[in-house]
Amino acid sequence: MTAETVEPASKVELAPGVGGGGEIPSFDITLKVRRYNPEVSEEAHWDDFKLTMYGTDRVLDALHKAKWEHDGSVSFRRSCAHGVCGSDAMRINGRNRLACKTLLKDLDTSKPILVEPIKGLPVEKDLIVDMEPFFQSYREIMPFLINSGHEPTRERLQSAEDRERFDDTTKCILCAACTSSCPVFWTDGQYFGPAAIVNAHRFIFDSRDDAGDMRLEILNDKEGVWRCRTVFNCTEACPRGIQVTKAISEVKNAVLNRKI
Amino acid sequence: MAVSSEIQAPRSGRVAPKYTRHGSSRGNFEMLAWLFMRVSGLVLVVLIFGHLFVNLMVGEGVHAIDFGFVAGKWADPFWQIWDLAMLWLAMLHGTNGVRTIINDYADKDGTRFWLKTVLYAATAVIIVLGTLVIFTFNPCPPNAAAELLPSFCPAP
Structure with missing residues (x-):
């Protein structure tokens, strides 16, 4: 009764070591996050996080690591984490970018990576601003x-041009x-x-x-x-x-x- | 610390007072100012380079410029109109540019008001004075001391 179902052999011959993507390079970074919590202090300050990250990681992954493994009070917005929802715009090394679309390997990892809230809007906490x-x-x-014409029974058509x-x-x-x-x-x-x-x-x-x-x-x-x-x-x-x-x-x- | 337990619903219309727009301004002033900057800029390129070419390159060039040269130019209505256009366009173009910079950079309404007042006053003085000089300039004013007059003036 122990007829184990054997997994069918792969039809593609792979050389050993190929297919796993190999070793993903890892490196150490310093993430400097602009912290602000009006319930504690009116002054904002920088917090440093020393993290070991991988070549496939984005700034958002570094923020996750900081929040999940180092300091749970780090606050930022993110929803889809894939560059579509638009929640995690922030100032990274002085430029406005989405944390989920910025690969760490594309930044200068020899220097601290600065992460600040976007400018010009009131900061509520850490990287969260009042939108x-x-x-x-x-x-x-x-x-x-806004269309004042008759409502069509089907969709409103439009030429490709x-x-x-x-x-x-x-x-x-x-x-x-x-x-x-x-x-x-x-x-x-x-x-x-x-x-x-x-x-x-x-x-x-x-x-x-x-x-x-x-x-x-x-x-x-x-x-x-x-x-x-x-x-x-x-x-x-x-x-x-x-x-x-x-x-x-x-x-x-x-x-x-x-x-x- | 007393933290209010009442959290406002999103989109409840609360906007920090700094961001509420002070009423809407109808009228086309900003549009016309924008258009004027572009048109006057183009015209000024022609006027200024024409001015430089005539003064510095034609004939004896820069060595010909003296009191008599300017007097000669302003005896001709063509150059009077040319210089008048240059004066007005350059002053209004520059004033509008600085007005824009004040609007962008002044933090307080009071600062903005006073900077603009000084700017408009300076512009008005220069435009009025310049226009007056272009049209009333007389190199040989009557009843002037003879030693102050240039050599080309008829003897009194």
Whole structure:
């Protein structure tokens, strides 16, 4: 009765040592995390974590290791951990990036890796910022389809060319890396910010949408597109590779063409 | 430390006061200012390089520049208009640029207000004074002491 089911032999002959990926190189890093806890102190400070990480690890893995194995109070946002949800935008070595898309091996591991919260938004704890001002601007540009025509019984069709017009700005994941890299937003937080304009662009240039004029009027504000100084920080910061500054310029031109 | 047990729901509209926009500004001023910067910039490139070329390269070039050279230029309405356009465009272009920088960098509303007041006052003085000089310039003012007048002035 002991007819053990034998695993069928593999049909592919693998040389020994191949297929396992070999040894993943490991290295030691120092992770410097900006810590802030208003219940303990109004002052923020740096905490160092000495960690042994692997060549396949990302900054998010290092943060996990710090939190799970060293100090459970390290706080940061992350949801999907695969570059889509946009929760873990942070300032890594002075640049806004997603912790889950930044491989440690691509950074200079001989120096400490600095991790700070994104700038320009109120810090709540450690790497967590209050995103409400960011979403407030996002809501103001009405990021939803407005169509006054008859509602079709099936989907609203659109030509491939019409879809291509705003393809770039559909990629936004609302991580706030662009808005919190913008020096104009840093100064007083009044500027609508690149992310709101990118998401307005997504509907302004959508042939199925009828409220483009309303959005252009909103962005013709003193704090709207005209506060953009084409610094290009947003384009550099975008983890989705959206040409943010270009999108803002297109909205500027649309406002101009509508008025003149 | 007393920590409030009441946690507000997300999207309850609480936004730190610093970020609430002070009303919306309708009107096209910022758009026109943006457009003016680009147009005046282009025109200034032509005006300034034309000015430099005529003053420094044509004829005897830089060695010809003296009081009489300027007086001669401003005797011609063409150069009066050219210099007037250069003065106004450069002043307004520069003022708008500095206004932008003040808006971006001033932290407090009071600082912003006073910096802009000084800026606009300085601009107004320079534009008025410059315009006045271009149109009322007379190299041989009547009733001036003879030793102060340039040699080309008719003898009184």
